[in-house]
Amino acid sequence: MGNFIRKTFSVSPLKITILVIFLSLALYIMKIPFFHFMELKALDLRFIARGERAPGVETVIAAIDEKSVTELGRWPWTRTKIAKLIDTLKEYGARSIGFDVVFAEPDENASLRELEELSKKIDDMGLKDPELLRYLDEQKEKANTDLILARAIERAGNVTMGYFFYTSEKEAEHLSLDDIKRSEEYISESKYGIVRIKGRQEEYPMIEAYAAAPNIRPLSDAAEISGFFNAFPDIDGTNRWFPLAIKLGDNFYPPLSVAVLEQYLDWPMLSLKLEEYGVEGIKIGDIEIPTDESGRILINFLGPIDTFPIYSITDIINNRLEPALFKDKIVIIGATATGIYDLRVTPFSTVYPGIGIHATVIDNILHQNFIRRPGWTALIDVFVIILLGLLMGIIISRVRAVSGLLIGLILVTAWVLVNRFIFSSYNLWLNIVYPLFTILTVYVGITIYKYITEEREKKKIRGAFQYYLTASVINEMLKDPSKLKLGGDKKDLSVLFSDIRGFTTVSEKLTPEELVHLLNEYLTAMTDVVFKNEGLLDKYMGDAIMAVFGAPLDQPDHPKRACMTAMGMMNELRKLQKKWTDEGRPVLDIGIGVNSGDMVVGNMGSEMRFDYTVMGDSVNLGSRLEGMNKEYGTNIVISEFTYESVKDTLFCRELDSVRVKGKSLSVKIYELLGERKDSEKWSDFVRVFDEGLVKYKQCQWDDAIACFQNATEIRSGDPPSELYIKRCRELKDNPPEIGWDGVYTMTKK
Known part of the structure; x- marks a missing residue:
């Protein structure tokens, strides 16, 4: 029973892997904000890696740019200029015109006010001259720029006006109930005509507005249709989604892009389908638009703003452009001039005019070029998390940490490339962050587990040898007990480091008993060589040996003693290697580093526990030299400081x-x-x-x-x-x- 409990609750690489996979899946289901944020950033990188894409030829932008502001004056312009723009575009053959601006207030016109005052005075004076009254009416009509713009909109017959919603109570707090009711009346003709609702509920998970800020009544009445142009950035300020429906009262309203397309496509059926969980889909004629449950479309950005053709409004009004540029086109009118337009952040740009979002959404819908994330992609995400987690767990449990890291990087790179290919080729958005998190966490978890277990193994071996000292050291301590005090002296010494190559690999091939026997045999032979040259066996560090020469006994020839020890250790190792080969046991190989120089030597530690050892930069260099054997494929590396002392006797x-x-x-x-x-x-x-x-x-x-x-x-x-x-x-x-x-x-x- 006890063994069963120990096995059940013991830690193993497989259990760590399974635990990490379950953790990743739980975090995936919980939609942790941090991971969602990282996934959004990864999505941006996929857009950038994919590169720019050419839009269709149907959509162009008429821009309120710096050139137009310079020539036509500061925005907002008089509405006669806007009327002239509409007339010119209609003359050029534009098929559909959309305004990414709102005319929410009557035009300020001093001439009209003066004429109204003059008309009142004439009326007060009792003058009834028909010619005079007709003349005043004509002049008032000419001065009424709102009426001029409304008539231009009516003449064109293809204008979609933009407006915006107040989506928070604070934004709409200045409006009276009459204002709210009136604003809803102004846009009522633009709502979704067909809304299929299956299983009604009080609230749907979509954006709800408190009120609208429509165009003034004459313009709203003159336009065929209108649409909102609100945009809602993600938590990091980047625009990736765009709502195709906003709820106001009991009705649902389309955005400017959908309204423009409805007109452009000659008024096909526009429908919104609602399920209990939210929006199931939106259709414009035969075009089905994939949305999330909130009715949002994931914008397939094609590039920076200049991806679309942009023409200056002043050039249009002054007939400087070829009419063919606008014939049968969708023309979106909006601002790009600095200080006028609302800056948006997109995957391609941190300074992106909002008008570009409408143009992009129109192009996405018209060409059905959607970035999709249907419900079944969650199953793929889960499958990839499990697959990559298991692969990483199986691999890292069988290889060393460095090799596991390399393989982990290969898995990460492979999934990133596959994910990018699917995104670029099939417009599918698959999660990239959670699979990478799973790979990383499995690697870290199992590496820590292996490190702890290997260190535990080495600690057992180290405990059997750490108190072994040479007789000369013991005798020296007995002669001068003061040397047992904490502290140290600076002396010129030599230090030797040796370490077994591939100890972890060897240990995996042997049972614990075989490993202890092999290591004991090796350490005994190496220790004998150290003692033969009257060195201080400073410590065993698992399978590593550290020896010091020149302390505690003074040894003027300590560099040579250290080098002779190194060569003696290699000679003994060759004998052991032949013996192990004959016995069919694993063969060990070692690297040795020797350095000479000033070191601090003495008892280091506390009053309760201390070690007689050395420390200092020269000691650290000796350790580094031992490690350099891996780089150069050698067995014994010595420093120039040791070499200068032994060059006459050693080669x-x-x-x-x-x-x-x-x-x-x-x-x-x-x-x-x-x-x-x-x-x-x-x-x-x-x-x-x-x-x-x-x-x-x-x-x-x-x-x-x-x-x-x-x-x-x-x-x-x-x-x-x-x-x-x-x-x-x-x-x-x-x-x-x-x-x-x-x-x-x-x-x-």
């Missing part, structure tokens, strides 16, 4: 000049090959390698490659030579800056 080759991460100064590093008395077997090889290194630092890439290739022939498959051949080829294709010092900067510790 080395210069490997590189490196700048370790976090440091500005460079240091030369060497590979320790053997004792100088045995140098004959290395001399030719090292000479050729050194020549290549000189050519490399002189940026003579071809000559350097030739030298390193010769070196690999002398010493078959020499990893440092192969590394330099690769570097030379890369630097040949991408030369370093002038004045390059030949120093290689390490990007990893």
Whole structure:
């Protein structure tokens, strides 16, 4: 029973994966605002990655631009100019005209007021001259710019007027009940004529208005139809959705874009279908428009505002353009001049005139070029979350963290590319954030789990060896108990670091008992070599060894002792490797780093628990040198500080000049090959390698490659030579800056 409970509640990579998948699905269903925000931003990037698309030829923009303001005067213009614009567009053959502006107040006209006052005075004086009265009526008619504009609208017979809704109680608080009722009367002819309602309910999840701000009565009566031009940005201020219906009272009203299209398409049936959950669909004739439950369309932006043809109104009024540009076209009239139009943010632009949104929606509907997110896409989202989560969980549980990270990046890249392809080719919006969140969280969760379990394993091994010290250290401490006090001294010492390569991979192949036996055998042999050279076994760090030479006993030849220890460890390892191979056990390989310099040595810790150890930059460099063996494919790397002390007795080759991460100064590093008395077997090889290194630092890439290739022939498959051949080829294709010092900067510790 106890085993069953432990197994049930124990942690494993599979359980972590399943937990993360359920977490992602729960967050997906809950529609967390942060993830929704990130998905919207990802949608914008998909638009940008897709690029601009050419609109149809049906829609053009007549702009109140800087040029028009300069020539025709500051906006708003007198309505006689607007009437002239309508007459000209009608003459040019425009098929449908829409206004992205509202004329909510009568035109201010001083001449008309003066004529009204004159007419009143004449009436008060009792003058009844028919000619005079007729003349006054004619002049008042000419001065009534609202009437002039209304008649132009009537003559055209194809004008759609724009208006806006008050969508909050605060916006409409200045209106009386009569004002609200009157405004609704002005737009009543523009409501959706056919509304199919299945299962009535009190409230629908769509935008509701408190009142309208329509055009003045003469203009509203003169226009064939009208439509609202309200826009509603998302939480980040970007416009991505556009409402195709707003509810006012018991009626539903279309936007300017739909009203213009209704006229352009010669008055097809316009219908709105409502279900209990909200809007199911909107139809204009045979065109079915996909919307969400709020009646919003996802705008398929085609590019910046100049994606559509834009013509200056002053050029239209003054007949500077070819009529063919407007024949049978939808003409949307609105402002683009700075300071006049309302700025909108879209995926393509942070400064986008609102008129462009109407033009885009018209083009989307007319060509049925919709970005779709039907209900069944949620099933795809869920499937992808589960699939990618399981793939990541299976992979990361079987490989090392770095490899898992690389594979995770591949999965992320693959889904991003697939998602982009589906969006660009099929106009389908699939979720991208939750699958990526799942991949990342599975990776982090399992990596932390593996790290904890591996560290627990290493801690068990470390506990069996951490109190082992050489007899000389114990004797030295007994001679001078004061050395047990906390604190340290600065001394010139040598430090050796060794580490097993691929320890995690080896540990996965063995049972715990086999692993402990293998590691004990290895550490015993290595520790014996340290003690043989009278070194201080500072500590075991899991499978790593840190040894110090020159403390606590003074050893003037500590650099040589450290190097002899390194070579002795390699000799012992070769014996063990042969033994393990014969026994069919995994073979270990190690890297060793040796550095000499000033270090702080002594007891570090607290009164209750302390360790006799060393610290300082020289110690850190020794650790870095051990890690550099991975870069160069070597086993023993020593610093120039150690090399200067051993060059007369030990044989080395210069490997590189490196700048370790976090440091500005460079240091030369060497590979320790053997004792100088045995140098004959290395001399030719090292000479050729050194020549290549000189050519490399002189940026003579071809000559350097030739030298390193010769070196690999002398010493078959020499990893440092192969590394330099690769570097030379890369630097040949991408030369370093002038004045390059030949120093290689390490990007990893």
